[in-house]
Each structure stands twice: as C-alpha cells, then as structure tokens.
Amino acid sequence: MEIPRHWRLKQQRYGLVGEICPHCEARIFPPRDVCPECGGEAKTAFAFSGRGEVYSHTTIYQAPSGYDDTAPYTVALVKLAEGPVVTAQLTDLGTQPVEIGMPVEMVTRRLRSDGDERGILVYGYKFRPVLK
C-alpha cells in the first residue's frame, strides 16, 4: 500500500497545480521549489489551464503491473499552453488518430489499480482531444 505518496500529490493529480516563479514568471510543473529557468526559489502555487498540444505519442501494449488491464493505451508528451511539458495518457480517443500538434485538454481518470478488492485506485490527469 502506498497511500501517502499518492495523497500527497492530490493537487497535482486532480488540479494540475504547479508553481509560478516570483523572479522570472516561469510556469513550473510539476512543482519543484527551485525554478529550472532562473534558479531562484519558487513556491507560489499556480493552477494550469489544462490546455495543451501533443508533442509526441506512442502506444503501450506491454504494460507494467497495475496497468495491464487497460493496455493497450496511448501515452504522450503534452506541451501545456503555459509552457511546461507533462507525460500523460491520452483518453477518449475513439477512432481518432493521434497526431503531433493535436490540441488536447485535461480530464480526470483512473490511472492504475492495485488488483484485488483491497488495492487502491489511483486517479489523476489524462488528456483528451479538445471537444469541438
């Protein structure tokens, strides 16, 4: 069981809460307390819009344990509108082919399950094609 390490990250997983650097205004996700752009201390919370575009993508057929029941699934590097890139699964794709540059938006979905009925379910962000 690893409840604390998921609970601790609830703001990031459910709300894409990162940081904004008070010195250079860089938007930072995930939060890291030291700005990767200017090296200054950055602890001011900043909620991202959840909008972005696909930077790259692939499909995983051979999944780690905890993910096998949802394989195959698509993972992507998503470049957020505010700048940072996040690793996330793509969801709600239907028959739509994924392409680099495709606009996507954040949704909350189940990420993994530990198997038996006592195992925890981890929820967090995924991205889906922007609804038209």
Place this chain on the structure above:
Amino acid sequence: MSEIVIAGIGQTSVGEHWDISLRELAFHAVQAAMRDAEGLQPQALYVGNMLAPNLSRQAHLGVLLADFCGLKGIEAATLEAGGASGGAALRQGYLAVASGYVQTALVVGVEKFTDQIGSEIDSAMATITDSDFEAVQGLTPTAQAALLMRRYMHEFDVPNGGFSGFALNAHAHAVGNKSAMFQKLIKLETYQNADVVSDPLNIFDIAPFADGAAAVLITRTDLLPPNFPHPLVRIAGSASATDTLALHDRHDPLWFQSADLSAARALQQAGIQVHDLSLFEYYDAYSIYAALSLEACHLAERGQGWRFDLDASRMPCATMGGLKARGNPGGASGVYQAVEATLQLRGSAGVLQVSQAKYALIQCLGGPASTAVSHVLQRLN
C-alpha cells in the same frame, strides 16, 4: 609514472540463465577477471546493478558478492544509476584507485532479469523513470524511447525503416562474439517487417533485457605482477554527468546533454579529440539512443545520427554486438562495454578486431541519458 589500468576482465554469456542465481552469475564473471589478472587481490568491490531489489528482492549486493566470492572483509557497495549503473561502478573503481586509498578495485556489473517474468519486469523497469510523474501514467523506458523516436522522425523527416542500420550492424558483429545473446545476422527485410512494440519502435529497435555479469580489476601499473601477460589498457578518461530525470522536463529532449558533457570531459582528460578514437561502444538500448548518442558525442551532425549505415567512413561502433545483439544486461552493460573495449585494445578481439585500436570511448546511459557515464580507454605501448 604509474598509470591506472584494467588488469583483468571477465564476462558471462548474456542470455536467459534460468538455472543460475544472481550471486553465481556475478561470481562467474569475478572468477574469470581474477584469473585473467594473474591473482591480483582487490581491497574494494563495487557492484553495478539496477534492479536486484525489485527483481530478486535482494539489496545489499556489496556484501552478498564479497562474501560469496570469497572476499569477506573487503570494502563493498552497490552503485545504482539506472542503465548507467555499470559505468557508475567502473568510475567508482577508477576514483578509488586514483585516490590512492585503494590499490586494486574489483568492479562487477550484474543483472538478473529472469527472476521475474511478464509485467513485473516492466514494473521494475519503470522505477528508473520519475515515479510520481512518469511511471504513474503507465510510462515505461521503452515508451520513453518511442516518444523520442517519433518526435525525432517528425523533426528530421526520417523515413520509416530509417533506423535499420543500428540493428544490422549490431547483429553482424555479434556473430563473432561467443558471449552474445544473438549470434545471428539479420536482413534489412527482417527489420522492415518486424513487429511494432511501441510505435514507431519495432522489436529490432529494442535491445533485449537479459541476464549477465561482467567484471574488471582496476589497479596501478606499479602493482602488476612481474611478466604480466596482457598488453596494458589504461583508463585515460572518466566522467559522469546528469540531465533531468524526467524526459518531459527538458527544453530540448532530442539533445542528450549528459552524453555530450560526460564524453567531452572524458576526452578532455584523455587529451584527445573525438576523431582520434578507434571505436565507440555506444548505449544502443534503443536504436534512437544510439543515433542521439552519435550526435551528442559529435560523431554525427544534429538530425543525421540515424543515417548510420549510409556513412562508409564511420567509426566502428557496437563492435561486439552492442546491447542490441550482445543483449542488454541492465546495470551490467557498462562493465560489458569495458570488457569488450579492453579486448579490442589488447588486440584479442579475434574476428571482430578493430585494426590498430588505440583509443576506445565507452558510454552507458541511465534512462534517456538522464545519467551518462563515459570512459576513454587507451592501449599503452
């Protein structure tokens, strides 16, 4: 002046050693290296290993192997840096001898994948990524490589099948390496028709995980036994560098900065330029990583590393089969590279001998070059 040299080498074959345990596998390599070094006794043991706590439920490998190899009492510890663990252990051995506090250091890289099967191996492999922000999304190291390869092909207009040269070269060399996992040529059509694993990566873009152990003894020339039988191979440069752990945290994911930094530092220490090298053992866990390593080490122009098979004047690479065809024994890979380069520099590489080999660059990567460890080895006359 006394030089720091590799005095002994040993390796097991790379493959699925169902009947051999982690400790026995390491012992076979250690025993071979100590025999090769004419009985030199180490005062320290550094173990390169990536996943034993996950795959074999065994941590504390330093004492495990010191004890099992009959070396009880010596200093011993594990170095872990993902796929670069073997290089990290090699560097630790080098630093220990260079410091003067250790006369002879034993470095062993060992990985035992077949203690687990199926999704447990993918789960263990995922622990070398950023657990909170990559692995939690179901990402694996293979998928990381696929993400990089897709973006690379997009930015540099690489045609489908463009990366075939790496696998063809690796398999051609492994035919002459008795320790290699796949001692078999492959044809271009085999590559072109291969099953996709994680698009655009096909099965021949991926080095197979396998069991293996390799060992080297590092010492000073003034401590060698009289009439030492081998040509001497000096560690002329040693460097390690890091990038971001998570791939998504990089401004320019298609530039392996740690590979650039560590190779440049090792070459500078050796006092040579990259084109003075006789061979390059790159880290071809994925064909895209080999391409990006060639670019990072300034052996190919940016965006041109994939044209490997088209460059007739290129440097010999993966001369014993690389990870692709020798097999990818995880945290042992960096020590295998040292053993293979030593064979080349001693002139003992048989049919795979690179003529007039004088300087070799060996480089291993942890993840997508999150860590890179580079060594320059030199034949002493």
